Amino acid sequence: MSESPRVGIVMGSTSDLDTMRAAATMLQELGVAFELKVVSAHRTPDLMFRYASEAAGRGLAVIIAGAGGAAHLPGMIATKTNLPVIGVPVQSKALNGLDSLLSIAQMPAGVPVAAMAIGGAANAALFAARILALQDAALAQRLAERVAKITAEVEAIEL
Numbered sequence: 001m002s003e004s005p006r007v008g009i010v011m012g013s014t015s016d017l018d019t020m021r022a023a024a025t026m027l028q029e030l031g032v033a034f035e036l037k038v039v040s041a042h043r044t045p046d047l048m049f050r051y052a053s054e055a056a057g058r059g060l061a062v063i064i065a066g067a068g069g070a071a072h073l074p075g076m077i078a079t080k081t082n083l084p085v086i087g088v089p090v091q092s093k094a095l096n097g098l099d100s101l102l103s104i105a106q107m108p109a110g111v112p113v114a115a116m117a118i119g120g121a122a123n124a125a126l127f128a129a130r131i132l133a134l135q136d137a138a139l140a141q142r143l144a145e146r147v148a149k150i151t152a153e154v155e156a157i158e159l
């Protein structure tokens, strides 16, 4: 996208991409400019620190962070920026993502992260869009139209 990104989508590993792609697809559908990067609190702590510290200054408004297992990435990003951070627990092999979910949800008081469901990348994008829509009437309209379309589709079901 040529427009400067408003949402940063980051993930701990390229192995998270299958899950996190849903966030990118949703933001694309909604016409929200985003960027997609691999950043890890464990493997690239200096990059993580820099990414989070510089995010607001670069014009990002929301960060979506996906990680699996000991999913410290969303919480650690939230320590270095005051932007809203939305965490996506990526399903892990050993514990099916329960480890990821609890690592993201159980933040200490004072450092908030909005925890989505396991694999909830699309909802993370919708949540980010709702935050942006507070100051973007056209986006609010697109979100409302999306909801109206889904409602009409469900109401039209005849069994």
Ligand SMILES: Nc1c(C(=O)O)ncn1[C@@H]1O[C@H](COP(=O)(O)O)[C@@H](O)[C@H]1O
Residues within 6 Å of the ligand: 011, 012, 013, 014, 015, 016, 039, 040, 041, 042, 043, 066, 067, 068, 069, 070, 071, 072, 073, 074, 090
């Ligand atoms: N949880 C984290 C962090 C982090 O929290 O900083 N960095 C990588 N990872 C996770 O390790 C899992 C396995 O990664 P590999 O597939 O690369 O071994 C991934 O789900 C990733 O999010």
